[in-house]
Amino acid sequence: MYSAIAANKRNSVLIMALFVAIIGALGWIFSSLYGDPMYFYLIFVGSGVYALIQYFAASQLALSLNGAHEVTKREAPKLYRTVENISIATGLPMPKVYIIDDPAPNAFATGRDPNHAVVAATSGLVDIMTDTELEAVIAHEMGHIKNYDIRLSMIVFGLVSAIGLIADIFLHFMWVGGDRRENNYASPAFIILGLVAGIIAPFVALLVQLAISRQREYLADSTGALTTRYPEGLISALQKIGNHGSSLKRQNTATAHLFFANPLKGQNFAKLFSTHPPIADRIARLKAMGDKL
Numbered sequence: 001m002y003s004a005i006a007a008n009k010r011n012s013v014l015i016m017a018l019f020v021a022i023i024g025a026l027g028w029i030f031s032s033l034y035g036d037p038m039y040f041y042l043i044f045v046g047s048g049v050y051a052l053i054q055y056f057a058a059s060q061l062a063l064s065l066n067g068a069h070e071v072t073k074r075e076a077p078k079l080y081r082t083v084e085n086i087s088i089a090t091g092l093p094m095p096k097v098y099i100i101d102d103p104a105p106n107a108f109a110t111g112r113d114p115n116h117a118v119v120a121a122t123s124g125l126v127d128i129m130t131d132t133e134l135e136a137v138i139a140h141e142m143g144h145i146k147n148y149d150i151r152l153s154m155i156v157f158g159l160v161s162a163i164g165l166i167a168d169i170f171l172h173f174m175w176v177g178g179d180r181r182e183n184n185y186a187s188p189a190f191i192i193l194g195l196v197a198g199i200i201a202p203f204v205a206l207l208v209q210l211a212i213s214r215q216r217e218y219l220a221d222s223t224g225a226l227t228t229r230y231p232e233g234l235i236s237a238l239q240k241i242g243n244h245g246s247s248l249k250r251q252n253t254a255t256a257h258l259f260f261a262n263p264l265k266g267q268n269f270a271k272l273f274s275t276h277p278p279i280a281d282r283i284a285r286l287k288a289m290g291d292k293l
Contacts, residue, residue: 054158143223
């Protein structure tokens with residue numbers, strides 16, 4: 001477990017380097033097409049500033065986009081005490097507690113690190129889960145905090161957003177900046193390369209984000225089960241969510257990867273691009289883990 005946490009911190013640096021490489025490639029192609037190296041530096045510095053802003057603002061943005069509001073122990077005693085108990089059990093600082101008024105059972109954790117963390121749960125999760133099941137879900141979310149998944153998510157969220165913004169600007173210039181491009185004598189093959197790069201870059205960034213999110217869910221399941229020493233509680237919660245459904249009334253793809261279960265509607269093809277592994281797979285892993293505890 002500790003090796004997985006250390007690997008997660010190392011992966012933060014490696015993933016950042018990968019995204020920086022994608023941004024650098026877009027900047028190089030853009031500068032080459034227009035014959036001005038200044039575009040490369042503008043894109044590089046601009047995307048860095050944008051990603052940094054997203055890194056610090058994404059937590060509050062995620063809470064706002066999902067209609068979450070902070071609660072006290074008096075306002076939500078069951079949820080607050082559960083978060084408090086798991087916080088003590090894991091030795092983590094007590095995170096802020098938020099509620100989302102939605103009947104679908106779901107939850108997420110966000111923040112930059114354990115000292116700036118938030119745990120949010122839907123009213124539906126609190127209502128339909130037993131104490132043991134709610135404890136298991138919160139232990140999973142606290143696992144994201146303990147494993148520094150929340151930091152990784154903020155970094156990835158910021159960089160994916162930056163790449164998407166750069167690609168949009170890039171393609172806009174490609175379509176409307178034809179005269180300047182022709183004056184620089186860019187070859188048709190290079191122009192095609194630029195168009196392909198602008199289209200593919202956000203897709204590649206998304207695939208990296210999906211792979212990271214799915215692996216982090218498995219790790220948080222394991223961490224949560226080890227915290228409670230009772231995988232059956234998390235298995236029961238997952239089964240209940242699978243039967244009930246986890247789609248929220250507010251649909252937001254930008255924050256979907258943060259949730260305990262997929263909060264988006266849609267089946268079939270959309271599942272290929274889900275940020276969450278199938279519930280059946282998560283349950284199977286937890287059952288195998290339970291045999292070893």
